[in-house]
Amino acid sequence: MMSDEPRTAPPPAITKVPSGIAGLDQITDGGLPHGRPTLVVGSAGAGKTMLGMQFIVRGALDYGEPGVFMSFEETAEELTQNFASLAYDLPDLIQRDLLRIDSVHVERSEIEETGEYELEGLFIRLGHAIDSIGARRVVLDAIEELFAGLSNHFILRAELRRLFHWLKERGVTAIVTGERGEDSLTRHGLEEYVADCVISLDQQLVDQVSTRHLRVIKYRGSPHGTNEFPFLIGRDGLSVFPITSVRLESIASHDHVPTGVERLDTMLGAGGYFRGSTVLILGGAGTGKSSLAAAFADATCRRGERCLYLSFEESLSQVVRNMRSIGLDLQPWIDQGNFQFHAHRPTMYGLELHLLSIIQLLDDIQPQAVILDPISAFLTTGPVKDVKVMLSRLVDLFKLRQITALFTVLADDATVDQSEIGISSLMDTWISLRNLESNGERNRGLFIMKSRGMAHSNQVREFVMTDHGIQLLDIYLGPGTVLTGSARRAQEALDRIDLATRQDELDRRQREVQQRRQAVEAQIAALQAEIRAAEAEIRTLLSEEASRDAANASVREEISRLRMADPAQSTS
Amino acid sequence: MPLVALGSSIELGTASDVFADGDPDETWQLRLYVAGASPRCMTAYANLKRICEERLAGRYDIELVDLLENPQLAAGDQILAIPTLVRKLPEPITKIIGDLSNTERVLVGLDLRPRPS
Numbered sequence: 304m305m306s307d308e309p310r311t312a313p314p315p316a317i318t319k320v321p322s323g324i325a326g327l328d329q330i331t332d333g334g335l336p337h338g339r340p341t342l343v344v345g346s347a348g349a350g351k352t353m354l355g356m357q358f359i360v361r362g363a364l365d366y367g368e369p370g371v372f373m374s375f376e377e378t379a380e381e382l383t384q385n386f387a388s389l390a391y392d393l394p395d396l397i398q399r400d401l402l403r404i405d406s407v408h409v410e411r412s413e414i415e416e417t418g419e420y421e422l423e424g425l426f427i428r429l430g431h432a433i434d435s436i437g438a439r440r441v442v443l444d445a446i447e448e449l450f451a452g453l454s455n456h457f458i459l460r461a462e463l464r465r466l467f468h469w470l471k472e473r474g475v476t477a478i479v480t481g482e483r484g485e486d487s488l489t490r491h492g493l494e495e496y497v498a499d500c501v502i503s504l505d506q507q508l509v510d511q512v513s514t515r516h517l518r519v520i521k522y523r524g525s526p527h528g529t530n531e532f533p534f535l536i537g538r539d540g541l542s543v544f545p546i547t548s549v550r551l552e553s554i555a556s557h558d559h560v561p562t563g564v565e566r567l568d569t570m571l572g573a574g575g576y577f578r579g580s581t582v583l584i585l586g587g588a589g590t591g592k593s594s595l596a597a598a599f600a601d602a603t604c605r606r607g608e609r610c611l612y613l614s615f616e617e618s619l620s621q622v623v624r625n626m627r628s629i630g631l632d633l634q635p636w637i638d639q640g641n642f643q644f645h646a647h648r649p650t651m652y653g654l655e656l657h658l659l660s661i662i663q664l665l666d667d668i669q670p671q672a673v674i675l676d677p678i679s680a681f682l683t684t685g686p687v688k689d690v691k692v693m694l695s696r697l698v699d700l701f702k703l704r705q706i707t708a709l710f711t712v713l714a715d716d717a718t719v720d721q722s723e724i725g726i727s728s729l730m731d732t733w734i735s736l737r738n739l740e741s742n743g744e745r746n747r748g749l750f751i752m753k754s755r756g757m758a759h760s761n762q763v764r765e766f767v768m769t770d771h772g773i774q775l776l777d778i779y780l781g782p783g784t785v786l787t788g789s790a791r792r793a794q795e796a797l798d799r800i801d802l803a804t805r806q807d808e809l810d811r812r813q814r815e816v817q818q819r820r821q822a823v824e825a826q827i828a829a830l831q832a833e834i835r836a837a838e839a840e841i842r843t844l845l846s847e848e849a850s851r852d853a854a855n856a857s858v859r860e861e862i863s864r865l866r867m868a869d870p871a872q873s874t875s
Numbered sequence: 876m877p878l879v880a881l882g883s884s885i886e887l888g889t890a891s892d893v894f895a896d897g898d899p900d901e902t903w904q905l906r907l908y909v910a911g912a913s914p915r916c917m918t919a920y921a922n923l924k925r926i927c928e929e930r931l932a933g934r935y936d937i938e939l940v941d942l943l944e945n946p947q948l949a950a951g952d953q954i955l956a957i958p959t960l961v962r963k964l965p966e967p968i969t970k971i972i973g974d975l976s977n978t979e980r981v982l983v984g985l986d987l988r989p990r991p992s
Contacts, residue, residue, distance in 0.1 A: 407953065423956075
């Protein structure tokens with residue numbers, strides 16, 4: 304809790320108490336001013352009573368601060384009934400001494416005013432309620448009703464001034480609600496007395512869709528957001544959604560999650576989408592956006608993670624049937640509870656309520672992946688600017704929670720640029736699916752327009768949905784043309800024939816060379832044989848000559864022996 | 876309805892007392908809520924006592940409730956202003972707030988005089 308210890312220097316900063324209202328403490332940088340009254344103004348039905356009661360109930364349950372709710376409008380029974388629908392068990396809190404309700408009812412027709420008086424009775428009642436449970440929080444709901452009940456406004460104003468002083472002296476943190484006035488903030492100028500913190504609630508009807516807004520008009524001694532923040536009254540009471548308080552501080556993950564389409568993982572370079580990143584799938588009608596999204600859902604559930612599929616056009620049974628036709632069976636994941644499907648008509652309620660319901664789903668389901676299909680459906684619910692604001696808040700939300708989010712956008716090729724709702728800059732990965740029409744048929748092409756932090760492929764792939772899943776095929780990249788579908792197949796056939804022909808030619812040439820080589824080798828062998836024959840002949844001649852010489856020599860020896868010749872002559 | 880005049884400005888006129896005094900057999904039960912013995916509360920009590928003696932002598936009963944001692948009693952009669960006089964009987968219950976210094980209005984408030992039209 305906050306400390307009340309006096310500090311010497313710097314001058315003591317305002318201490319704050321948590322309001323118990325989701326988001327409000329972010330806007331007010333910590334909560335409501337401790338020990339001071341806060342004025343909440345708004346028109347009828349703006350949620351003032353709700354805010355007050357939530358402040359008391361959450362204070363009692365979550366922060367150990369009992370509270371007193373003094374209503375000038377409703378009886379304790381009415382309050383009990385009204386808040387039972389919000390699961391606030393007021394009688395139980397009263398039983399546990401965490402809450403006191405005092406209903407102040409002033410009927411002017413029953414009261415005669417004679418002479419001077421004080422509102423001491425109000426002080427005594429409030430003081431008694433505070434003391435009986437040690438209350439730290441007080442709500443005075445619609446205290447301006449007193450102006451209707453009492454005719455002496457001079458006394459009333461003096462007493463209100465005293466009341467707010469008294470509340471400060473008691474050190475209770477108070478909320479005082481007041482109805483919006485025409486010229487002043489509240490009908491009777493309560494802001495004159497309660498000046499530390501002023502919060503305004505209002506409800507605007509834009510395009511038949513009502514949106515509630517909260518604004519901190521004033522917060523003495525404290526920084527605070529000055530914008531109008533949308534808020535919703537939902538199951539858990541009032542939630543303010545601060546748009547601008549979300550800082551760009553989400554952690555960028557290096558993990559990746561498979562897309563459910565193997566070749567797309569490869570194309571993205573990193574093996575899938577980055578965990579916690581945002582993916583935009585943009586394409587015309589029937590280009591396969593939902594199928595690509597469902598493939599991702601399937602892959603997510605297959606890993607044992609939870610996927611929240613928010614459909615804004617189709618029902619669960621439609622999606623399941625359609626996906627089964629392309630070989631994606633989501634039923635097991637539905638049975639396991641990993642695949643959570645929620646269909647909302649975008650026109651069912653305003654953007655703010657959509658946002659809140661999504662937040663509540665995220666809280667309940669804690670998914671690792673979310674699919675919004677298609678977000679272009681929101682364009683029917685509000686101005687483009689508001690849709691963009693809502694989506695940017697969603698994106699921030701997903702990033703903070705490390706949820707991989709996949710958004711599909713319906714856009715014809717012609718209107719792609721307008722229909723991306725300016726959100727492509729918010730997206731980390733942008734996949735575009737286009738119809739490629741040529742030769743009387745239509746085929747789908749998948750492009751990765753961008754993917755932050757990934758060395759992604761810049762090539763187009765043909766996107767084919769078969770009865771056993773999605774496949775990405777190479778497209779035919781010819782000179783100056785891109786061919787898909789049967790044109791691609793035809794071209795590929797032609798290419799195959801061409802290739803075969805050229806192969807044949809090559810084989811034939813190889814065989815020719817082989818034959819020539821054989822011919823030449825044969826010639827070489829013949830010539831060598833010829834040489835060998837010639838050499839053999841020579842050798843025969845030489846040996847004949849030698850034997851003839853030997854014969855001649857022996858004949859001459861015989862003759863010289865016979866003639867008695869000189870032996871020296873015969874050896875030359 | 877005009878803003879109430881502070882203090883006593885209209886004198887009690889006996890001649891105009893044609894309405895007066897209700898059912899002579901009825902006992903009036905009056906309860907005066909005060910917070911301690913403040914001068915304003917004492918004035919209110921004195922004024923009430925005087926009016927009752929003048930108009931309801933012998934058939935009234937004043938109960939004095941000090942909210943400083945019994946704060947829990949304030950809510951029951953929806954007391955805000957101090958002093959507040961509550962006419963419990965005869966019915967219907969009426970409330971008169973202030974120090975009761977404007978006798979004319981006290982009489983109107985107690986239905987002892989018709990409301991000015």
